[in-house]
Amino acid sequence: MNEEVQFIVDSAKENMDNAIAHLESEFLNIRAGKATPSMLNGVKVEYYGALTPLTQVANVNTLDAHTITIQPWEKQLIPEIEKGIMTANLGFNPMNNGESVIINVPILTEERRKELAKHAKAEAENAKVSIRNDRKEANHELKKLDISEDLLANAEIDVQELTDSYIKKVDALYVIKEKEIMTV
Incomplete structure (x- = not known):
């Protein structure tokens, strides 16, 4: 694979890693009933x-x-x-x-738990939007390169597969956090 293409894909991966790291730090700020x-x-x-x-x-x-x-x-x-x-x-x-x-630290009410779960869902959605923006940026950068259509198509497929895997990570993190919040 072309070095420029690889650089763009690696850059997108790094940005997506940052989105996951940010989501994890936001999830730490959402309390789940235990004092920390x-x-x-x-x-x-x-x-x-x-x-x-x-x-x-x-x-x-x-x-x-x-x-x-x-x-x-x-x-x-x-x-x-x-x-x-x-x-x-x-x-x-x-x-x-x-x-x-x-x-x-007061024990969470059912209503407050649902509110926190909704907040966690919003943070997960923000992470997904960030990941999709990273994909869009990577695809935009790839189209600027002077490469063959086949190489461009393969690179776009790589970026899409990367995006899909990070979206799955966000979903998995959210499921864990939601369970943690809703468990009494």
Whole structure:
């Protein structure tokens, strides 16, 4: 196969890998009932005038399946941590005991589970759109090349097979996440 063609196909594969990686990171942000430190990844805290990720100013751990504890490295950060959690709008109500911040993660209702599953489905669809856009871009780049029609047709088939395999990966990831969300 022509080097330029191979480069375009490899580039499309890399972009599709990025779409899958992004989907996986988005799925980590969708909670499935169990408390995990990653639930607070998006929380920023005002620290010496700069918004700083929570994990850079405190230890974040789970005590049990429904409790997250945040142990700040400096006690005066406790109000800022509580404010950051409230600002992140995660639906948590932080409490402090003077030493650390404690978050009780509520058990998900059936309605909330369905809402989260719908959100996960939307993220999966976004990943599919991204993968299809990568296919479209690759096909567009292939058509710009000065190659034979047979080579172009074969390259387009390769790109389509690649697209189909990544769409299947997205579907598989969604099925796993949906099951995780809907399991009580």
